[in-house]
Amino acid sequence: MNKICVCLLLMGVVGCGKKEYKDKIYVKPEIVREAPSDFLSPEESIEKFYLPEGYRIELVASEPMVNEPVAIAWDGDGKMYVAEMNTYMQNVDGDGEDEPISQIKLLVDLDGDGKMDKSTVFIDSLLLPRMILPLDDRLIVNETYSYDLWSYRDTDNDGVADEKIRVYENPKRRGGNLEHQQSGLVWNLDNWVYTTYNPLRFRFNKDGIKVDSLVDGSSGQWGLTQDDLGNMYYSSAGGETAAYGFQVPAIYGEVDLDGQISEGFMEPWPVVGTPDVQGGAELRLKEDGTLNKFTGVAGQEIFRGDKLPPSTYGDLFIPEPVGRLIRRAKIKNENGKKVLYNAYDQAEFLASTDLNFRPVQAQTGPDGSLYIVDMYRGIIQEGNWTREGSHLRPVILRKGLDKNIGRGRIYRIVHEEIKPGGKPQLLDKSAEELVDYLGHTNGWYRNTAQKLIILKGDKTVVPKLKDIARDNESFWTENFGDKDYPRERVHALWTLEGLGVVDKSLILEKLNDVDPRVRITAIRLSEEFLKKEDQEIMQALAKVQNDNDINVVNQLVLSLRYSKSAESSDLLSSVSEQYGDNELVAASVDLGLKAKDSDLQQLKHRLANKSNGHKWRALDGYDIYKQTCVTCHGQDLKGVPNGENSLIAPSLIGSPRVMGDKEVLVKILLNGLTGPIDGKEYGIMLPMGSNDDDWIGHVATYIRSMNDTTMVHENEVRDIRAKDPDRKNYWTLKELLK
Structure with a gap:
């Protein structure tokens, strides 16, 4: 105990010790390989959960209040919106899935006990709603197969939306199966809204919406979350990747480092057999019949709440619906690189x-x-995985999983020694009142307050925000942890940015803040001045290369891309030479160089001598590939590594299926592919035939262009499709090459 703590104890101010909470792992039950699949009541289902000692799970809502829930979000007063996919896999074939009869419910806890008491259908007649973002009294919604964003509002307070306005329109239809659709709509720390599978990001303010593009586009599948500095965590069920893209903020591109997923992390530890897994026992199950690798990762969350033990703050919680479990991952900073570890041993x-x-x-x-959203159903895989000839179909029918539909539960996990907080009341607060919540211990409050201040656009709070940002407090945080003042400063700075107030003198001051998180924020905010080649900012940044925190130095590398000056290039070279052996910094240097010679620029160079028709088809195909194919085939088309000497999907570079007869590639895209490829098993290549002929032709043209061969015209796709109009099964290479 340090001397200051002793003095404060003697003065009766506060104790220095931090309470330790129960967190002992449970004794695992004997594994039942073929457990019954009967529906259980919420109370019966709760009895089947295993949690560490001290934690318990409480029911918040269940059927009939909610049905087929997939996503939740709260408005500033704690009312919960629930997106329901009411037509999702209602039988083994997924019949009727595209009927626009899904809903978004509005749930209200009337007595503050944590359980929802009232439910109304806020929006109906939707096509599988998948993204929801509460703004102020508006809710932003996106539906499956669409890029459009709609704003809904309840103007008469009856719990039903009666105003509908399209705030973003893109006439293109989003192709692919349900796995290859957008998710997210996360209001990031940087005041931009991010999604998966979209090369765009959005910004809302009192004047409307602004759209910006991302350097590398965006991949990921179901689920998106952020940490306290706005680093986004993506996941990919198709790519069987529990988390990726989290080393640097998404705006700079994707950085993934060897070893960022610790050894053994991808092995899950279910407490029940997993017969209904794509690929079957030989490929996917351990000897005891449980899942041997994450495969259905979805809806991950960096926990930033304040009513579980402090050790959980900043941990990544990863739902795995196929394995019926949730992983808790510790994120350790190892010389700048974030590395994920399982919080528990096996x-x-x-x-x-x-x-x-x-x-x-x-x-x-x-x-x-x-909070946990439980779809509570039999079939979790989308219909492309349950076709005739798939491993899943007979298992589903044998277990009766196709009959288990139309239910759903929402839970919250609490700790027996900590009382959950009460209901928020933020919507009617003034901007000045909301500023006080930027230092709240619960990240939900901080993010919501920042969002509401920006949507109000009230600049009378600027002096107060600057006062908070100018503070340089660290002692109280380091010694007692009751309030994280540097974190409050980070939010104050980004709130100023969201209000359009980027003060150069304040940025220069904050480059020397005592806390590295604030220094990182100041570097990011300096980018507006780097674009203008501001010499004072450049001179100040030159000193940052000697910062004692490697993540601050790395942010310098990321931000220098916005200056085209010789000083910027010299500084980048100096940092690269000084920290060249640091894995993260080296990757960020490469990322900065790539930004100046992006994949898109390289593609345009490759297409220089092609016809205009070939060019625009390949460029459109590039966008499609980046959104749909990259999670398995990789940014470079050479396949995503899946352990040593194996890939998730085969390389498309030099592939005879790509470079040879166009019909083979088009048929694979239309109906999918199963069986061995060049003597190796990769699982199933999903069919993309639900997309139109243009879509298929353009992505095929891009893939073939990367192999320096001819384009695929949409009329060729039409003719190839017409040869097998009723085919429902996947192709095998034996069939295609006979």
Whole structure:
């Protein structure tokens, strides 16, 4: 105990010790390979959960109040919006899935006990809603197969939306199966809204919406979350990747480093057998019949609440609906590189023996607890995986999983020694009142307050925000942790940015802040001045290369891309020479160089001598590939590594299926592919035939262009499609090459 703590103790001010909470892992049950699949009541299902000692799970809402829930979000007063996919896999073939009869519910806790008491259908007649973002009294919604964003509002307070306005329009239809659709709509720390599978980001303010493009586009599948500095965590069920893209903020591109997923991390530890996994026992199951690798990762969340033990703050919680479990990952900073570790030895934070438990989203709640969305159903895989000839179909029918539909549960995880917080009341607060919440211990409050201040556009709070930002407090945080003042300064700076107030003198001051998180923020905010080649900013940044925090130095590298000056190039070279052996810095240097010679620029150079028709088809195909194919085939088309000497999907560079007869490639795109490829098993290549002929032709043209061969015209796709109009099964190479 340091001397200052002793003095404060003698003065009766406060104790220095931090309370330790129970967090002992449970004793795992004996594994049942073929557990019953009968529906259980919420109370019965809760009895099937396994959690560490001290934690418990509480029911927030269940059927009939909610049905087929997939995503939740709260407005500033704690009312919960629930997106329901009411037509998702209602039988083994997924019939009727595209009927526009899904809903978004509005749930209200009337007595503050944590359980929802009232439910109204806020929006109906939707096509599988997948993204929801509460703004102020508006809700932004995106539906499956569409890029459009709609704003809904309830103007008469009856719990039903009666105003509908399209705020972003893109006439293109989003192709692909349900896995290859957008998710997210996360209001990031940097005041931009991010999604998966979209090369765009959005910004809302009192004047409307602004759209910007991302350097590398965006991949990821179901689920998107951020940490305290706005680093986004993506996941890919198709790519069987629990988390990626989290080393640097998404605006700079994707950086993934060897070893960022620790050894053994991808092995899950279910407490029940997993017969219904794509690929079957030989490929996907351990000897005890449980899942051997993450495969259905979805809806991950960096927990930033304040009503679980402090050790959980900043941990990544990853739902795995196929394995009926939720992984808790510790994120360790190892010389600048973030590395994920399982918080428990050969065990999961939460696991269930109920075969219908299907966790698809985790969220930090306004009450500081961790919320879990349980779709609670039999089939979790989309229809492309359950076709005739698939491994899953007979298992589903044998277990009766196709009959388990039309239910759903929402839970919260609490700790027996910590009382959850109360309901928020932020919507009617003034901007000045909201500023006080930027230092709240619950990240939900901080993010919501920042968002509401920016949407109000009230600049009378600028002096107060600057006062907070100019503070240089660290002692109290380091010694007691009651309030994280540097974190409050970070939010104050970004709130100023969101209001359009980027003060150069304040940035120069904050480059010397005592806390590295604030220095990182100041560097990011300096980018507006770097674009203008501001010499005073450049001179100040030159000193940052000697910062004692490697993540601050790395941010310098990332931000220098916005200056075209010789000084910027010299500074980047100096940093590269000084820190060239640091894995993260080296990757960021490469990323900066790539930004100046992007994949798109390289493609345009490759297409220089092609016809105009070839060029525009390949460029459109490039966008499609980056959104749909990259999670398995990789940015460079050479396949994503899947352990040593193996790939998730085969390389498309030099492939005879790509460079040879166009018909082979088009047929694979239309109906998918199964079976061995060049003597190796890769699982199933999903069919893309639900997309139109232009879509198929353009992505095929891009892939073939990267192999320096001819384009594929949409009329060629039409003719090839017409040869097998009724085909439902995947192709095999034996069939295609005979």
